[in-house]
Amino acid sequence: MADLNSSIQYLKGVGPAFAKKFEKLGIQTIRDLLLCYPRKYIDYTQPYPIAGAPYDVDCCVRATVLQKEPPRRIKGGRVLTRVLAADDSGVLALSWFNASYAAEKLITGQTYYFEGRISGNMTHRELLHPLVRTEAQVAESPFVPVYHGTEGLPAARQAACARAALAYVDELQDPLPPELLTRYKMPPKAQAVRAVHAPRDHADLAAARRRLIFEELYLLQIGIFLLRSHGRRAASAPMRPLDLEPFWRSLPYAPTGAQRRATGEIVQDLCARTPMNRLLQGDVGSGKTLVAAAAIWFAAQNGWQSAMLAPTEILARQHAANLADRLEPFGVNVTLLVGGMKASEKKIALAAIADGRAGLVVGTHAVLTDSVQFRNLGLAIVDEQHRFGVRQRGLLAGKAQSPHLLVMSATPIPRTLGLLMYGDLDISVLDELPPGRKPIKTWFITGKKRRDMYGFLDKQIAAGHQAYIVCPAIEENELDAGMQAVKTYYAEVACPLLPGRRIGLLHGKMKPKEKDEVMRQFKEGELDVLVSTTVIEVGVDVPNATVMVIENAERFGLSALHQLRGRVGRGAADSCCILISDHESDAVRERLRFLCHTADGFAVARYDLETRGPGDFFGEAQHGLPTLRVADLVQDTRTLRVAQEEARTLLAADPNLTDPVHRALSDEVERLFATAGAMN
Template sequence: MKDLFSVDIQFLKGVGPKRAQLYQKLGVDSVGSLLQYYPRSYIDLHDTVPLSAAPFDSPCAVQGRVVRKLPVARLSGGRTLYKVLCTNYEQDFAVTFFNTPYPYGQLVEGEDYIFYGKFGGTFTGRQVGSPLFIPAGQPHDVLPVYPLTKGLTSKEISRSVAVAIDAFLAQLADPLPSWVRTQYDLCHIGFAVQNIHLPQSPQAAQLARRRLIFEELLVLQLGMALLKQRTRRRTDYRLIPPDLAPFTAALPYQLTGAQRRCIGEILTDLQRPQPMSRLLQGDVGSGKTVVAAAGVYAAAQNGAQSALMAPTEILAEQHYQTLNTLLQPLGITVALLTGSTKGAAKKALLADLAAGKIDLLVGTHALISQNVTFSKLALVVTDEQHRFGVKQRGALGEKGQYPHMLVMSATPIPRTLALIIYGDLDISVLDEKPAGRREIETFAVDFGKFRRAVAFAEKQIRAGGQVYVVCPLIEDSGSELKDAATAQQQIQQLLPHRRVGLLHGRMRPKEKEAVMAAFKQKQLDLLVSTTVIEVGVDVPDANLIIVQNAERFGLSALHQLRGRVGRSDRQSYCILISDAQGETAKKRLDAMCRTSDGFALANFDLELRGPGDFFGSAQHGLPKLKIADLLQDRMVLAQTGTVCRQLLDADPQLRQNPLLRAEVGRLFSQVGQQGLN
């Protein structure tokens, strides 16, 4: 059997160098990856409607005959209009294409076609722009619709897929064992590939889809399980639990029960001969940093080093300040390494690190640079793990000989989903906030009450508090969205006696540091900002946050923003301002007002948006799935979890299932060396 992932896509007829470049933009560079480039939807050609019944606001399929192709029209701005007049024998309609001569050239006068698109215009003059179309009466009843890149049509992809299937279908070996297919009533891989691309019927497409979803989720869970097997390796850093009395005595507060429980779980892991792989998950303000600090203290008491990696310089600097204040009196040396660390200071820091003079190095991605060498790295901590990939976590781990790994996340994730997303980790949950923290009162209002919100801010400032105002944009873009620069000017005019600062992501690091330091030191009363404060400094006196255009943020982001206040025993407030009328936006804002439970909000957000949007653009570290959906396919996820355990119990390294192991390797091709090796 030929490995189709080694067969270049240009092997296929009609795929020359230029078209191959377009395919590569879609992540398709081989015949194998083409066959795994699945349609996003289908058009049922039996489901055509009369033109008079075509809706104006959603796509549909209409059959019509090409009457006349009008001459090409040159428009302003260098655009070109291609227009075709058609009829469905009851009513005429126009088909238009802009700057795309290929589909215009494919249409033949006097021939019948099925056109699929959104039919606009008026009741007496309908038209459709850039529709998909196929000749009427073609053999397949279902037309696949692929995600596209500019210059490549769905029809061209279908043609390439058809050539590949014709040439290679017989060579496809099924990676699923026959007993799995029998037990779960799954079709063969050959049937699945053919009918996901060229379905004989809607039912056949559904059978193919179910089979491919099952395989992909099984491969995902097998990969996560194999990653977790690395904990069976022996670490060079089996640590002896220290007396924590000096550590806890140095704290300015009492640990919560949840913190004590999580510290106990970490110390137990550190004693084992296998390296720890643990997720520390806690809501905003639950005290994750001090739990990590206990692990760092344990490593230092054993003469070993630790590293903490954060996604931004702002967060790295905050961790450095917090941990240095906490650990330095205990004799633990803490240093900071970011992209801003330069010259002689950086050279001296790296020399001290290699010599073992630094116990804890805090930093950004700079920690995984090639010239960063540890003397004895025993504990690796990554913060806000959803912003790192598995590869980056592994790269930091490769700085030591299988060190212990602790991953922290303040993004609440439903436990069932966390078990999959962090399937290579054990999970500890901080489900208790420090004593004395009050509930943050949250309100949703429209922009008509903005001045009242500013007046409320003035009242809080007079009482000794400080205020954040968050906007979705940095400066005026001509849209209806509020921008931070304009908001600062407007609020300064309303409160001329108050000190109003501005913070955004385009500022230089030193500028941002200066603004945040001024706010923390109460040299500013009110800080207007973009979402850069989501992972900003901890300001105990900040007790009011006003979020403008709150509908532009997901629940997870809003919850993180709200967590910037309520960091002391002062009563805190969150005001969400929005004029949005959409049902989803209203549900989100209502949920924010009802509860401050991050896990409850996470479940709700997941239901509304799905896991892709929930985690943002490829930030959660999971391999990218081609067809499965972790939310919609939860039932299949449960089935594949059972099969995963059965397979690995009988064949821990999948040596007897080489095709499955090859698929796992492909899906997890971007993890670090400590991954599947």
């Protein structure tokens, strides 16, 4: 007998073949399917009149079939079938290519609901390949859920499987305490899940969503508070206050006020009784590495080792070289530890780490391996936090008694969102750029200007500079028509338009050593142009690169575009970013023009959140935290605040959720965070 934890293949209508398709969506059990909510609904309760239906957006009309035209063969060998339908406001032409069976099912004189995107003009309106439902079907199910699909899994099959899974919905435990349901007038879990998959009406759906949004944010906040309290319980590396002026005076330039302020907050944490758990957040070029260097210097003067974890080998080498310049004059030995080192080099590094000669260890994931033993690790730093989850931070912190932890991110995040994403961390913000950093000019052009743009690139290369060209996908089969694939673009556009120039190719499917080698060649000036996917966004410093070209710019969030733009403008020469898009949407063009006139990453992040939602900040990796299924961090901030307060109240009374009445809640929090790899 199947239950919630049974494989989805045992559900009626699934089977082994479709089970593999569902696995691509992260759905393996019946529980997973029930908790995979629709992304939207087709609402048949309020159909538009034909004359009033909007163009080019999904909408529904209710119309009566007038006549069916015989199928006819058209140019290209396709068969066109048309049906005319009407209501009191006008006539609608329904068209199908090579699908005459769809029209044959319709009965002249009968009324149906047609859903799709209206095209045409005021005198001739047309709907191509509409979804068709009878009045009886609409009466039985007025809302049709639409799920996040995947290739080979038809939307109708996915919806039917979700309906079949509702037979098990009453087995779901309700993690919310009964008093919360009563206080906020929320339906029980099973009722809410049933309603979100098969709502009876608007009120039914609204109540279900309100409850599920609250539950999601409540569980998230409890999990974050538990993570935070685990860190607060442990003893930290004790440090004493010291004057930082010797470090500041050693610099060739004065630090910004923001750098001094952030360093002061970090030092205060390092001298506290509990271990530091802090996020250092700053825009591209704001000088986070210098603040980290000051913290490492402070720890070294107190007799403690530090470790810095970087997401790539080339970035680790860059950090090691830069930090050695800053710290070795003070006697702080900087040791590199990366996977590509020779065995003899690694042996020497491990010995220096173990006996304490290595005052700072800079490395990649290699630092997390069991063979790395520190003598007295007091400060752990994670660079580019969004490449590491909570679990990786925990592994690094596990290298000592509970070292102080500093994580750095170049992704500017509005504070509300930051508190949710990094709720287990305190936050310091660098909101000033160092003096002398030149602004990056940003232009938006269409593909018609591409050849002219390549002429500009050639002049930049002739002047001794380098350029990045970023495409959003690797191969043609991964993208929509018209979207630039990096492999094809490299071979068919970049190389022919820049004959004689040294052009490199970089993408995520290459082996790490291959990627590092291409990046090394570009960094050392052996390549003029780097054609790449977004794998170059992490902060490798190439001061000679002056141009960033981004193809299909509409495919990226503004925050991602801002990050890519920050790869140039790191040297003395003027730099620019060129956004290329042929998208005709006014909203898309407005977004890209906004970036052309805005250099403030925090303003960009706010605009992105307001126009696109939180998707740019919460990708698949989710920063080590669980993926949000229903909550919208722009719309649901009020619910978030309530959930935070309720979570605090609950944990004040039951700090570890050991009360038997909270067993279901504890299980759900653990399941949620285990999925994200955060509570290990």
